[in-house]
Amino acid sequence: MATLTNGQVDGAVHGVGVVSASTNGLVNGLSHSPAGCPATIPMKDHDAIKLFIGQIPRNLDEKDLRPLFEEFGKIYELTVLKDRFTGMHKGCAFLTYCARESALKAQNALHEQKTLPGMNRPIQVKPADSESRGEDRKLFVGMLNKQQSEDDVRRLFESFGSIEECTILRGPDGNSKGCAFVKYSSHAEAQAAIGALHGSQTMPGASSSLVVKFADTDKERTIRRMQQMAGQMGIFNPMALQFGAYGAYAQVQQQAALMASVGQGGYLSPMAAFAAAQMQHMATINGLPGAPLTPTSGGSTPPGISAPTVTSIPSPISVNGFTGMPPPQANGQPPAEAVFTNGIHHYPAQSPTAADPLQQAYTGVQQYAAAYPAAYGQISQAFPHPPPIIPQQQREGPEGCNLFIYHLPQEFGDGELMQMFLPFGNVISSKVFVDRATNQSKCFGFVSFDNPGSAQAAIQSMNGFQIGMKRLKVQLKRPKDANRPY
DNA sequence: TACAATT
Numbered sequence: 104m105a106t107l108t109n110g111q112v113d114g115a116v117h118g119v120g121v122v123s124a125s126t127n128g129l130v131n132g133l134s135h136s137p138a139g140c141p142a143t144i145p146m147k148d149h150d151a152i153k154l155f156i157g158q159i160p161r162n163l164d165e166k167d168l169r170p171l172f173e174e175f176g177k178i179y180e181l182t183v184l185k186d187r188f189t190g191m192h193k194g195c196a197f198l199t200y201c202a203r204e205s206a207l208k209a210q211n212a213l214h215e216q217k218t219l220p221g222m223n224r225p226i227q228v229k230p231a232d233s234e235s236r237g238e239d240r241k242l243f244v245g246m247l248n249k250q251q252s253e254d255d256v257r258r259l260f261e262s263f264g265s266i267e268e269c270t271i272l273r274g275p276d277g278n279s280k281g282c283a284f285v286k287y288s289s290h291a292e293a294q295a296a297i298g299a300l301h302g303s304q305t306m307p308g309a310s311s312s313l314v315v316k317f318a319d320t321d322k323e324r325t326i327r328r329m330q331q332m333a334g335q336m337g338i339f340n341p342m343a344l345q346f347g348a349y350g351a352y353a354q355v356q357q358q359a360a361l362m363a364s365v366g367q368g369g370y371l372s373p374m375a376a377f378a379a380a381q382m383q384h385m386a387t388i389n390g391l392p393g394a395p396l397t398p399t400s401g402g403s404t405p406p407g408i409s410a411p412t413v414t415s416i417p418s419p420i421s422v423n424g425f426t427g428m429p430p431p432q433a434n435g436q437p438p439a440e441a442v443f444t445n446g447i448h449h450y451p452a453q454s455p456t457a458a459d460p461l462q463q464a465y466t467g468v469q470q471y472a473a474a475y476p477a478a479y480g481q482i483s484q485a486f487p488h489p490p491p492i493i494p495q496q497q498r499e500g501p502e503g504c505n506l507f508i509y510h511l512p513q514e515f516g517d518g519e520l521m522q523m524f525l526p527f528g529n530v531i532s533s534k535v536f537v538d539r540a541t542n543q544s545k546c547f548g549f550v551s552f553d554n555p556g557s558a559q560a561a562i563q564s565m566n567g568f569q570i571g572m573k574r575l576k577v578q579l580k581r582p583k584d585a586n587r588p589y
Numbered sequence: 590t591a592c593a594a595t596t
Contacts, residue, residue, distance in 0.1 A: 241596095243595075243596055244595095245595060245596090246595090247595095272595060272596075274593095280593095280594090280595050281595070282595040282596075283595095284596075314595090318596060319596050498593065498594060499593065499594090505592095505593085507591080507592050507593095509590080509591060509592085510590085532593090532594090534593065534594060536592090536593080536594085545590070545591085546590060546591095547590080547591060547592075548592095548593090549592075549593055549594085551593090576591090578592095580592055580593080581591095581592050583592095583593095
């Protein structure tokens with residue numbers, strides 16, 4: 104193993120971003136001055152705040168500015184920003200006080216409070232952008248009891264540090280989502296809370312133990328959103344219906360490019376690149392003219408993307424009349440037996456002569472569902488109301504449009520659930536619940552339509568529908584406010 | 590096996 108010199112280690116430990124040459128040299132213990140000599144070796148609080156000072160007249164330099172700021176405390180460092188090449192005063196500065204408290208006092212007293220001579224906007228005194236915006240001391244807390252209030256959460260977290268902010272996440276109706284943000288005044292406090300509380304207990308009514316982790320950064324959030332998007336497009340891509348394969352391809356390309364750019368220069372970029380690559384792969388699959396949802400012949404789907412599954416479709420449902428028949432597939436299937444994504448293939452369509460009328464009803468439905476993607480080329484002529492693009496954020500439909508489905512097969516995912524209910528209307532969302540710890544389906548889920556009629560039709564056809572040994576239970580989702588105690 | 594996705 105390589106040995107680092109002391110110098111390298113010291114550099115790593117003490118290097119704190121951009122520090123002006125004028126004040127830096129003495130800090131690393133190079134000085135032989137006696138200990139009690141703070142005048143020549145300024146020390147700052149560990150949690151000192153670097154302030155950005157804006158709207159400074161260009162004729163004022165450090166020595167002119169010091170008196171103005173020194174009245175709030177001892178200055179550790181004051182640097183006027185200068186153009187890298189011309190050396191020109193940029194009208195702003197960075198200021199760090201030895202004491203955190205001084206910075207807060209200066210900010211309170213000065214920020215936007217007075218205008219320096221010759222300026223037409225008031226002085227700016229606020230934490231520099233380089234200062235933590237709080238992300239490294241802000242915690243996401245999950246798996247709370249939905250009855251727990253801000254105060255309850257505060258009590259839980261207060262022994263680990265001083266809490267600057269505590270917010271329960273709530274839905275539009277004001278109900279707790281069972282999670283919260285807690286911001287401490289320092290990273291160390293936040294870290295301590297994680298160590299002590301994460302997984303430490305299970306709140307009554309929560310499905311697993313308490314989650315305490317650092318909150319996402321903006322970048323992580325964006326990537327998460329992208330990944331959700333990718334997940335949805337894996338099994339069923341509504342854009343293919345709207346725009347045809349090429350439109351979908353173009354959109355995927357755009358999203359992939361965006362994802363790649365989000366990751367640029369950040370520590371998350373490998374992840375973004377991976378996700379982007381996944382999407383490009385999908386674009387390749389979905390972009391095949393005339394075969395928007397046909398899988399490649401091999402089994403090389405990247406991890407994390409549902410592999411499109413293959414079901415042969417009964418020939419009478421041929422809707423492929425548009426010009427430009429798909430060429431024979433790479434797997435040798437001729438177009439007459441074109442293959443489609445149909446997640447319900449685990450349960451082959453029953454013969455139309457099956458005894459159970461529900462099964463019969465659904466047999467037709469399955470064929471319809473299977474044929475549906477094939478019709479994308481002419482869907483707008485074939486259907487008076489083509490399905491809308493599914494907005495990503497759309498979660499729940501209006502009252503009466505949301506179904507609760509129980510006894511789902513273990514292997515059903517969101518995509519399969521959607522496929523199963525598409526024939527009854529516009530599915531605006533489908534969600535199978537998975538155990539967060541095991542990623543296993545909990546065998547229930549929700550499907551939302553854009554109108555109550557579709558929901559009713561789905562209940563009529565699908566409630567009691569037998570799959571394997573189980574019968575689906577399909578009913579309206581219980582309204583949120585039902586049975587709420589006073 | 591039971592009722593909405595946490596940022």
